[in-house]
Amino acid sequence: MASAQSHHTDAGVVAASRRGACPSLAEPMQTGDGLLVRLRSRHGVLTLQQCRALGEAALRFGNGLLEITARGSIQIRGLTPERIGPLAAALHEAAIEIPKGPAIELPPLHGLFHENANAAALEDLVRQRLTALLDSKKLAAKLSIVIDGGGPFGLSAVPADIRLEAIGPERWLVLINTDGPKPLPVALGNAGEAVDCLEKLLRFLAENGGARWRDIPPDRLHATFPALQESSETVILAAPDAPLGPVQIDSAAIAYGLRARFGQMRAADLIGFVDDISHLNIQSLRPGPGRCLFLAGLAKSDIDTVADAARRHGLSTDANDPSIKMAACAGAGACASGYYHTRVLGEAMIDRWPGILDGSLAVHMSGCVKGCAERRAALTFAGVDGGYHVVLSGRASDPPDALIAGGDVESAIERLARLIEAEKQGGETTASCLARLGKKRIVGALRQE
Structure with a gap:
């Protein structure tokens, strides 16, 4: 079984870096802020001390920005070829086993x-x-x-x-x-x-x-591979996703779901969060789908302590947090390819135009047209030289439905919010309202036509 120690840094590792593959310690991916590696530990389970070691490694060898992916993997950004080997050694020293090969995913709980x-x-x-x-x-x-x-x-x-x-x-x-x-x-x-x-x-x-x-x-x-004849054994009933907040395990213990806002977390915040809850008898931390983190083995009396620590370090416990439906890449300031600060615009939308974000609309804040954070969204703002491409129901790399000048983006969103407020019918969601209005009306509002 391969562990992190088996990876090493040489010219071959750098040559293997490519977009479109699944970035790993053996084959990191080149991005605008350096190399990126995606990590999934065996069974998807980490101890708190392993999480702390992961944060320290991201600070020491990367740019200090961690991402939780939509499928529940952890990404470390801003690496250089010379630091891949030391990163792998640090993970091995912390007994974090990162198996090679395709991802094998288990439910986080x-x-x-x-x-x-x-x-x-x-x-x-x-x-x-x-x-x-x-x-x-x-x-x-x-x-x-x-x-x-x-x-x-x-x-x-x-x-x-x-x-x-x-x-x-x-x-x-x-x-x-x-x-x-x-x-x-x-x-x-x-x-x-x-x-x-x-x-x-x-x-x-x-x-x-x-x-x-x-x-x-x-x-x-x-x-x-002929299909099995359909029977009661071949019909899988969909089990719900693990929720945010507390989930009762037994009479004494609970699990607790958290979410990294916009799927990002600074390594210093992960370290601080672990330090704030390290005195509790928590068994493990488990990354999960939806850019979530789950703590296992809390006592009921620990809930307030965990919730307070989460808020201090940029983690959400609110299932209705609008950022749940927003994906943001590292953006300007963290990635050389980014043309704007993605989280700043995302936070502005949440604070100033909450009516847009009713949970029905997937929004993608992409610093450039590569679209690293999300494959497809109902509303995408992709940064370009001098402004933004706005893509409706597509990818950041798709031809834009509207081009907004850099200084006009907030005014454009304001006009879109007013259109939705004026046109939304009783019981209608933002997504269904926009679908009914169609691209022509939406683009007209964005461009003030």
Whole structure:
């Protein structure tokens, strides 16, 4: 099993840096503020002291900015080629194991509640039996695998190429994510049989040039992996995401969900937060989907202490926080490619135009047209030389629907907010209002036409 210590820095590491891959210690990605690495620890679990060590490493070797991704990985930014090796050594010294190969994602609260099966144990079995295959360069860089033990909170909202879902005591259903309306069930059995099936699926993808399932012609896919006949065992009921705030585990302990506002956190704040709660008997901290962090093993009497510390260090406990639906990249001041301070504009929208942000509208603040923080959003402000591209229902890199001069962006948002306030009908959300109005009306408001 590879650990962080096995990574080293040389010219090959730098040459491997590329956009479009999944950035790792072995293959960091070049960004406007240096190299970026994305980290997911084994089982997705860290102790508080490991979190502190992670923050210290980000301060020492990066630019001190941490990001929690939409899928629950941690990113360290602002690295240089010479600092990748020392970063890996620091993670190893803190006993933070970062497995190589495709991401294997578990629900963040796995193991805390009654579950059909042990997801962490299955991840260990997969990594033990398929070490070489998982490390193969023939697999797609962004291939993802979800293992869900069937607890009360799951990962049904997180797309994955391959899913292993526990439907009963040590009974696993294997599904693949095609372009169809729902995942395709292809095998059902015990843990060993599930891993056997996973091996066949991964070998098939590797032998087909690192394909994803959407790349395989449907007739060939179904001939190679025929779907199981539909039954009560092949229908997966969607479990809700783990919520923000307290979640009762048992009579004595709770889990507590937090969210990094805009998906970002300064390393100094992570260190300060850990220090403020280190005297509590907290078992672990677990990054999760939606740019969240979950603390496990609190006592009820700890809730106020944790909530106060979270607020001091830029973490939100409010499920209605408008920043939940806003994605922001590092932006100007942290990234050389950024043309504006993304979080400043995001905070301005929250403070001055809360009517826009009713939770229905996904907003993307992108410092440039590369769109690192979000693939697609209903409303995107992408920084360009001299102003902003505004993209409606698209990516930051898409042709703009409107071009706003740099000094006019707040006035443009003000006009958009007034349009929404004037036109929104009873019971209508911002997103449905904008969809009804159409691009012409929206662009007209932004441009004051």
